[in-house]
Amino acid sequence: MAKIDIRQVRKSYGKDEVISGVDLTVNNGEFVVILGPSGCGKSTLLRMIAGLEDISGGEISIGGTVVNDLEPRQRGCAMVFQNYALYPHMTVAENIGYALKVAGMKKPERLEKVRTVAKSVGLEEFMDRKPGQLSGGQRQRVAMARAIIREPAVFLFDEPLSNLDAKLRVQMRHEIRRIHNRIKATSVFVTHDQHEGMTLADRMVIMNKGTIDQVGTPEEVYNRPATVYVAGFIGSPAMNFLSGQISAEQSAIVLADDSRVEIASEHARAHPGALVQLGLRPEDLTLCAPGSGHLSGTFDFYEELGSAGLYHLMIEDVPFSVLSSAKPRFAHGDPIGVLVDTSRVHVFAAKDGRRIDTEARIPQQMEPAE
C-alpha cells in the first residue's frame, strides 16, 4: 500500500516537451484513471511512475520514497501492458510465477501461490498452455494474474482493455474493479476511453497536451468540467458549444443570432461583456415548437440510439445535437426550437477556455492544475 506523489514532473525528448510540469497525488488504495487522447502524455506519465522512462524534471515518490533514480524492480509497482506482454515461450503458470521465481521463492511455495492466483482469475484450467494458445480475454487475465501475484503496493494499467472486443472489455472492466475492491492496491489506470474512466475511477485525471486539465471524481468532471477541453472530451454524445457574450444588463449570454440564455445576475455582473463559449449537453436540452424555447435551428438528420434519439440540428451553421426520448419526426430543413435547462449550462471564457461559474449556489471550486 502506498501513496504516489508526483511533483512538477516533466518529460522531454530532445526539444519536445511531452509532459510539462504535472502535479498529482494518488492516495493510498485509490483507483485513479488518467484519461486523455493519444499523444497527451498519459502513457508516458505512467511509464515514469513505473520506471520505464527517465524523469526529465520534478520528482515522483511512492510511499514516501523518491523513486526518480530507482530501477523499476525497486519501486514495488506491477504493470499490465496494453498488448499484455506475456512471455511467449513460457506457459501460463510460468508467466504468472516469473516474478516470484526471480525473487527466489522456493518452487513448491511458488506453485501453490500461482495456483491460488490463477484460480482467483479463472485460469486454473489453462496453466500448461502457452500464451499463443489463449484467447484475448484469457491473455488479459494472465497479465492481471502476473501483476496480482506480486502483491504490489502500486498497480499500473496501460490501456489494458483496448485490445479486447466491446463485450469482453466491459466484462474485464468489472473484473478489474472487483479485483481492486479485493486487494485495495493503489491503482493508476491509463485509458483514452471515457466510459472506462467514468466507470472505474475513484478520481479521474484529464490530461491534455502534456498538462492536467482537471482532477476530480467522475461526477465532478461530468457536472463541472473545468475547461472547454474537458467539457468536450467527457460525455457522450458530446457537448454542444456556441459562441456568445455575457450581458450584465440582460443577465444572460447573448448568442450570435441575438437569442439569449439566462444566467444568474451575480455571475453576469462578475464578467460583464466577456466573450464566452456556451456549453450545452444534448441531454440537458428539449425540443420544442419553432419560435419558443431559447434557441432556434433547422433539422439536419437523426440518429437512433435505442433508448433515445439524437437530433442533429444546425444553429447558424454550427452543428448542434439534442437528445430526446420522445422521438418526434422531422424533415430535413424543418425549423425547430430548443429549450435549455438553465440550471445546467456550462460557460467557458473564450480567451483561455476556463470555466466561469454560473450556478446560483457556489460549491467549492475545483482548482484546475496549472
Added chain:
Amino acid sequence: MRRAYFKNNWIAALVVAPQLLIIFVFFYWPTTQALYWAFTFEQPWGGGNEWAGFENFRMILTDDRYWQSIRVSIVYAAGATILSMGMALILAVFADRQLRGYKYYRIGAIWPYAVAAPAVGLAFRFIFNPSAGIMSYVNAAFPGFWDPILNGDHALLMVIIAGAWKQVAYNFIFFLAGLQSIPRSLIEAGAMDGATVLRRMGDIQLPLLAPTFFFVLVINITDSFTDSFGIVDTMTGGGPARATNLMVYKIYVDGFQGLDYSGAAAQSIILMFLVIALTVIQFRYIERKVHYT
C-alpha cells in the same frame, strides 16, 4: 500481391531462360560432371576415362588422410562456429541495448562481412605472423610461444580465429535483427517483474532468439565447410603437415595439384551430400519446430 500470367508460353520460357541457364552452367553441369568423374577414373590430361563404380569412394574412405581432413574440418567447423556465434551474440546484445553511439557501433560490426575471405586471410596472416605481427611481442617475451608455421595446433587456431572473425558480422546482423524483433514491452515486463538486465537476457531474450540461433548455427556450419577455402589458401596452404587441410581445401589440392580429378570429384560429392543433409535438417526440423505463436 498481383501475379502476372503469360498466355504465350514462349515468352514465359524466354523470361526464365537466363536464370535457368546460369543455374545450369554453374550448378547442374559441374555437379553432373563431378558425379560422372566420381564414378570413373579420369586421366590427368583428359582424353578417355574408365568406369570405376565405387572404387573412388572406397579409396577415399579407406584413406587415413581423408579421415584426418574430416577431423580437422569438424574441429574447424565447431571452433569457428562457436567463436563467431558467441562473439556476434555478445556484440548484438549490446547493440540492442541502444546505448549512446550504438548506430556507429552497429555499422562497425557489420563491415567485416564486406571483406573477401582471401583478404581476411592475408590480414590475419600478418597479425599472427610469429616474427612480425602482434604475436612477435609475445614470442619475444616467451620464445616459441606462438608458431603457426611449424605447430599444427597453432595454425588451426589461427585459421579458426580468422574464419570466425569473418563470420561474426553475418551472425551479428541476424542476431541483432532477431533481438530487435522481440517486443520491447516483453523486456519491460521482465523489468517490472524484477529481473535484472542479465536475468532478462537469459530468461527472455535468448530463449526468444532460439529460432534465429538455430538458423545461424546451420548456416555457420555449412559455411565453414564450403567457404573456408580462401582463408586456408592465403594463410597456411593446408599446412603445416596437413594440420589445416580442410575438406574443401583437400579437394582443391588433390584435384588441381595432385591432378587426381576422380578422387577430388568423389570428395566433392561427399561434401555436397553433407551440405545437403545440413540444409534438410535446417528446413525440415529447425524451421518448423521453433515457434511460439
